[in-house]
Amino acid sequence: MADPALTLKDVRFRWPGRSSFGLSVPEFRLEPGASVLLLGESGSGKSTLLSLICGIVTADTGRVTVGGTDLSVLRAGARDRFRAERIGVIFQQFNLLPYASVSDNILLPLRFAPDRRKRATPDEAASLCRALGLPEGITAATAGRLSVGQQQRVAVARALIGQPPLIVADEPTSALDAATQDAFLGLLFDRIAATGSSLLMVSHDERLGARFDRVVHLSDIARTGRAAA
Numbered sequence: 769m770a771d772p773a774l775t776l777k778d779v780r781f782r783w784p785g786r787s788s789f790g791l792s793v794p795e796f797r798l799e800p801g802a803s804v805l806l807l808g809e810s811g812s813g814k815s816t817l818l819s820l821i822c823g824i825v826t827a828d829t830g831r832v833t834v835g836g837t838d839l840s841v842l843r844a845g846a847r848d849r850f851r852a853e854r855i856g857v858i859f860q861q862f863n864l865l866p867y868a869s870v871s872d873n874i875l876l877p878l879r880f881a882p883d884r885r886k887r888a889t890p891d892e893a894a895s896l897c898r899a900l901g902l903p904e905g906i907t908a909a910t911a912g913r914l915s916v917g918q919q920q921r922v923a924v925a926r927a928l929i930g931q932p933p934l935i936v937a938d939e940p941t942s943a944l945d946a947a948t949q950d951a952f953l954g955l956l957f958d959r960i961a962a963t964g965s966s967l968l969m970v971s972h973d974e975r976l977g978a979r980f981d982r983v984v985h986l987s988d989i990a991r992t993g994r995a996a997a
């Protein structure tokens with residue numbers, strides 16, 4: 769049987785130097801090919817949870833596994849390479865390189881991920897931009913000069929390129945108008961259906977829930993606050 773896309777077991781985390789916020793997740797599991805929408809109030813810890821899942825921060829105790837690999841056994845550099853190979857991440861602040869071209873931004877994770885690079889087709893960056901409704905020829909533009917909504921779509925293309933088995937998205941539609949949001953979600957769900965990737969997406973918008981296999985409220989799976997960790 770295939771490993772789960774993602775598991776958390778008895779995870780506890782506290783931001784260094786901050787006693788007021790802790791996160792504790794007794795158990796969470798995402799099956800291969802499954803999609804979960806994660807809801808929760810602002811400041812409740814959703815982005816912190818995604819950072820733990822992506823290995824950007826490490827749990828104080830407990831285990832986070834992605835595709836069967838325990839992130840805690842990887843040193844920082846290996847964790848970064850593992851993330852580039854296995855996880856397509858859409859950050860809340862996009863994290864684009866402002867002076868680099870759109871194309872270089874989209875191709876960036878492939879530099880550190882040989883298997884993912886092999887899966888990417890030569891025109892994939894351009895075809896993702898097209899599918900996301902970005903203007904023809906935008907791949908040569910400087911990322912920092914784009915509108916916020918365009919930058920968000922570039923961040924989405926960067927997460928999808930090369931078909932990573934897990935997509936983790938932190939409010940990926942917040943800067944998009946309704947039509948673009950719909951096109952984005954259509955593309956995202958077409959891609960995960962075609963590739964068998966799993967999806968964990970954070971949003972404040974409960975209306976998106978109908979598209980997902982499961983809708984989870986952070987408070988259903990985690991305790992947060994001073995006493996949590």
Ligand SMILES: Nc1ncnc2c1ncn2[C@@H]1O[C@H](COP(=O)(O)OP(=O)(O)OP(=O)(O)O)[C@@H](O)[C@H]1O
Nearest residue numbers: 783784786789808809810811812813814815816817
């Ligand atoms: N890098 C950091 N260093 C210290 N504390 C942090 C850091 N990032 C987040 N926090 C704190 O962790 C708590 C949870 O924040 P987090 O960003 O995870 O919430 P969220 O649910 O994603 O919020 P939002 O919906 O507004 O994005 C907050 O108290 C926040 O101040």
